[in-house]
Structures are given as C-alpha cells and as structure tokens.
Amino acid sequence: MIAPSILSADFARLADELAAIVGADWVHVDVMDAHFVPNLTLGLPVVEALLKVTDIPMDCHLMIDDPDRWAIGYAEAGAHNVTVHAEAAGDPVKLAKDLRAAGAKAGLSIKPGTPLEPWVDVLKHYDTLLVMSVEPGFGGQSFIPEVLDKVRQARRLVDTGHLNVLVEIDGGINSDTIDLAAEAGVDCFVAGSAVYNADDPGKAISALRDRAARIRGGA
Numbered sequence: 319m320i321a322p323s324i325l326s327a328d329f330a331r332l333a334d335e336l337a338a339i340v341g342a343d344w345v346h347v348d349v350m351d352a353h354f355v356p357n358l359t360l361g362l363p364v365v366e367a368l369l370k371v372t373d374i375p376m377d378c379h380l381m382i383d384d385p386d387r388w389a390i391g392y393a394e395a396g397a398h399n400v401t402v403h404a405e406a407a408g409d410p411v412k413l414a415k416d417l418r419a420a421g422a423k424a425g426l427s428i429k430p431g432t433p434l435e436p437w438v439d440v441l442k443h444y445d446t447l448l449v450m451s452v453e454p455g456f457g458g459q460s461f462i463p464e465v466l467d468k469v470r471q472a473r474r475l476v477d478t479g480h481l482n483v484l485v486e487i488d489g490g491i492n493s494d495t496i497d498l499a500a501e502a503g504v505d506c507f508v509a510g511s512a513v514y515n516a517d518d519p520g521k522a523i524s525a526l527r528d529r530a531a532r533i534r535g536g537a
C-alpha cells in the first residue's frame with residue numbers, strides 16, 4: 319500500500335492535490351501541534367473539509383500532545399485510520415478502544431528512538447503500527463535505516479500470530495529507500511516529497527508500489 323502525505327502538497331490547492339494522487343491506497347494527513355513536534359500544520363476543521371472532497375481512505379497521523387483528548391474527533395469525522403504517538407498517549411489501550419468504537423482503525427506510532435518491545439502488549443489493541451523513519455515534524459528528511467530492526471521485529475510478531483497490525487513506515491521513503499523498507503516487511507509506505515515533488519504523482523505512486531511489490535512478492 320502507498321499512502322501519499324499531503325504535507326508536501328500545495329496547501330492552497332488541497333482538493334486538487336487529493337485528486338492528483340491517482341491510485342493512492344490511503345491519503346496520509348500529518349496533524350502537528352507545535353508542542354509534540356516543533357512544526358504546526360492543520361487540524362480537525364481542515365480534515366473535515368478534506369473528507370468531503372475525497373473518497374480515498376484517510377490516514378490521520380496525529381503528532382500532538384494529549385491525543386487522549388483530541389484523537390476521537392478525527393475518528394468521529396470519518397477518518398479511516400487514526401494514529402497517535404505512543405510517546406504522547408496517556409492511556410493508549412482505552413484510546414484504541416474509543417477509536418475503534420467510533421468506527422476508525424486505531425494506529426500507534428513510535429519515533430525513531432522509541433523501542434518496540436514495551437509497546438507490544440498495547441499493540442494487541444491496535445490495527446496499525448506506524449514506525450517513524452525520520453524524526454517527526456518535517457517532510458523531505460533522510461531515511462534512518464536503523465529503524466528497520468523494529469520493522470523486522472514487528473513483521474516477525476505479525477507473521478507468527480502474536481500481533482495483528484498493518485506495518486506502516488513514514489519518513490524518507492523514495493524509489494531508493496523503499497526497497498530496504500519492503501525487504502524488512504513493511505505493508506504500507508507513506509511518501510510525501512517522493513510523490514508530490516514528482517511531475518506526475520500518479521506515476522510516482524505506481525512506480526513505488528511496483529518496487530515494493532516486487533520485493534514483498536506481490537503483497
């Protein structure tokens with residue numbers, strides 16, 4: 319699966335930019351609050367407006383403090399998947415239950431320096447694990463290959479039936495780095511600059527998917 323991130327889109331033309339990502343499996347929307355991360359992007363009113371103009375399932379990545387309070391609104395608005403940060407969540411198990419009860423898939427994200435093991439039990443309540451492969455906050459950063467150990471760990475846990483999550487990666491994914499991520503066992507690849515800086519975003523999406531599928535054996 320390929321999930322283009324609109325962080326690299328033209329914010330003055332977001333509806334057109336959604337229409338441009340032909341073939342996207344999810345559209346990844348980065349919500350930043352200038353507290354959990356240094357950057358500030360958009361919030362629920364913009365997400366609600368975007369949901370009205372697209373049928374692409376929306377993947378909301380909340381890089382915010384106090385997701386226990388704010389995440390539910392994105393699920394109630396109709397986001398397909400709502401991901402919160404493990405480092406910011408107060409009661410992540412309750413949060414996952416609330417997100418699912420509101421009709422969304424629940425995602426848990428870990429920053430590059432956050433280990434996976436302490437979160438494995440919590441992840442039994444989640445649908446998606448988002449492994450950050452850059453420090454959250456900005457698009458266009460370089461991929462951090464060290465996080466692939468966590469991807470491999472997660473892949474093993476899923477393949478052996480200990481976890482039932484979609485493994486997603488976010489940050490620095492392009493036609494070079496996607497091979498490494500696919501080899502490690504990623505299911506869903508977020509790509510911001512690699513899609514939106516391309517002349518033809520739709521072509522960039524299918525090129526990324528082809529590369530990943532070649533390695534994951536058509537997965």
Ligand code: DX5
Nearest residue numbers: 323325454455458490510511
């Ligand atoms: C970074 C965001 C990413 C970002 C990825 O904090 O979470 O989703 O848009 O952008 P690229 O693909 O350019 O690294």
Ligand code: ZN
Nearest residue numbers: 346348379488
């Ligand atoms: Zn993101």
